Amino acid sequence: MTTLGTAQAAPGEMDTGRLPVGETRDGTQVGLPVAVINGAADGDTLYVQAASDGDELNGVGVVQRVVPQLDPQDIAGTVLVVGIVNFHAFQVAEHRNPIDDTKTNRAYPGDETGTSTERIAAATFQVARRADLILDLHQGSTSRMIDECRVRCGPRHRLHDACLELAKVFDCGYVLDQKGPDGQLARAAPDEGIPTIDPELGGCVGWDEDSIQAGVEGVFNVLSYYGFTDGQVDLNPQTRANGFEQYGSPAGGLVSLRADLGERVSRGDVLFEVTDTFGGVKETVTADSSGIFWRARRLPQVATGEYVCSVGTDVDSY
Structure with missing residues (x-):
């Protein structure tokens, strides 16, 4: 039992x-x-x-x-x-x-x-x-x-x-x-x-x-x-990130993302812009490292320093 x-x-x-x-x-x-x-x-x-x-x-x-x-x-x-x-x-x-x-x-x-x-x-x-x-x-x-x-x-x-x-x-x-x-x-x-x-x-x-x-x-x-049930599992290569960089907003306003989830980004690529209510660009944030656009906030409005997105870095396949 x-x-x-x-x-x-x-x-x-x-x-x-x-x-x-x-x-x-x-x-x-x-x-x-x-x-x-x-x-x-x-x-x-x-x-x-x-x-x-x-x-x-x-x-x-x-x-x-x-x-x-x-x-x-x-x-x-x-x-x-x-x-x-x-x-x-x-x-x-x-x-x-x-x-x-x-x-x-x-x-x-x-x-x-x-x-x-x-x-x-x-x-x-x-x-x-x-x-x-x-x-x-x-x-x-x-x-x-x-x-x-x-x-x-x-x-x-x-x-x-x-x-x-x-x-x-x-x-x-x-x-x-x-x-x-x-x-x-x-x-x-x-x-x-x-x-x-x-x-x-x-x-x-x-x-x-x-x-x-x-x-x-x-x-x-x-x-x-692992043998709990019958069946065969083919192991597929995985994309692995060994690091993780998070980006906050340098200003308050509305976020416009410039990368899609899962997209490869390079150092210097634009990740997002922060605009005022009327569309005027206040800040542009670029990637510090190459990697994969991993995660992003759901709501567009941000305060200064508030989380916006993350990039998986040091990427390989195993």
Whole structure:
């Protein structure tokens, strides 16, 4: 019998339930939605989680579409799923947990006696540590972004090659291979010996069907390649960025982007212009390095210093 919170599944069975992580302000218990798919045959364990940032919903869309397609009779091993991690932020469609104004993906491995976010991180990390592979499904918040996977352990980490292989199997086409901030699941779990990636499935308000489908295909690629299900996966070359440059606005006004997502840019190419209300150009911003136009803000209005876009740099193929 495999359990996750209140979900219990014998070999060849599936169950859903809730993982308790605390209480709301009126004393109601908070339980994260979880699923256990316990394969009929022995095998490894895959852990999948979504919405550690409460406004990043494409991962929830992936879970919603993948889980009903998983027949435990056809699976070797176990799939553990936490469908919504950041419970409080999800309820109000915000990025950070409004209880403690904290980003969950900076709190791992968590603290069982800490803040709301630290307790959620600790509870989900305890589940993640049971796995042999981890997929932490994200998106570029509500900005616009290409579909990509992030390898966050750093190139000198002992599991770097295994994480990079997992990203290649997931096959978004683009990989950001750059050591991430402390507290990310994709940083903490490799330290426990578990290959982990952070698929960033586009960026939108609500969710985007194309990015969700890319995520669904990625999950099934992983299931097939690592022997959870039958099937063959052809490994396609990925475009990898080893650096990431972010650009803010040098003035307030309205942004006009001059590059498209996924477009190759060269040093000195115009990335965007800032105009006044009547179209007068106030500032023109060019690329500091060659790379790929990776991410951009959604709304045109900006204040001085406000984020506008990002370029993936030091690009190669692997």
